[in-house]
Amino acid sequence: LGDVYKRQYQRRVHGIAEIQAELDRLKKAAEVGRISLKDLTGGTICISNIGSLGTTVTSPVIFPPQICIVGIGKMHVLPRYAVVNGKVDETRLLPRRIITISFGCDHRVLDGATVVRFGNRWKTLLENPAQMVINLR
Numbered sequence: 001l002g003d004v005y006k007r008q009y010q011r012r013v014h015g016i017a018e019i020q021a022e023l024d025r026l027k028k029a030a031e032v033g034r035i036s037l038k039d040l041t042g043g044t045i046c047i048s049n050i051g052s053l054g055t056t057v058t059s060p061v062i063f064p065p066q067i068c069i070v071g072i073g074k075m076h077v078l079p080r081y082a083v084v085n086g087k088v089d090e091t092r093l094l095p096r097r098i099i100t101i102s103f104g105c106d107h108r109v110l111d112g113a114t115v116v117r118f119g120n121r122w123k124t125l126l127e128n129p130a131q132m133v134i135n136l137r
Contacts, residue, residue: 016132044068051075051099060104067109073100099126 029035046066050058051074060071075097082092101122105115125132 045070047072057100058102060102062104062106067106068115069104071102071104073102075099 026035026039029039043066045068046060046063047070048058048060050060050071054074056073056076058071058073060069062069077095078098079093080096080098082089082094101119103115103119105112
């Protein structure tokens with residue numbers, strides 16, 4: 001069946017609850033075969049869950065008119081050094097859940113540094129979900 005990509009109109013004016021409601025609507029429409037072409041075209045950024053196929057790393061390819069694609073790999077557990085009071089403790093290994101996220105961008109539109117800053121901000125929010133709650137509306 002493959003991936004389904006949802007177009008988000010005017011993303012900056014929607015709150016998380018509104019986005020979730022629209023994604024729920026899209027899922028139901030897809031399940032009953034009533035998804036429209038308008039729902040699937042004209043997006044700017046695509047998120048592809050390659051992890052659902054067991055893949056951990058990819059080189060995602062942009063599908064125009066999109067300017068960026070994000071490939072999210074399978075979560076796996078790897079040993080990592082403990083961090084105590086901001087310092088790495090090389091005497092202790094702990095299991096950590098790791099997800100690899102890959103970006104493919106059109107550099108005619110996006111500066112690579114902007115994409116890196118976005119990726120770092122996203123990583124911070126995923127590692128500290130309470131920060132996302134602060135911005136809910």
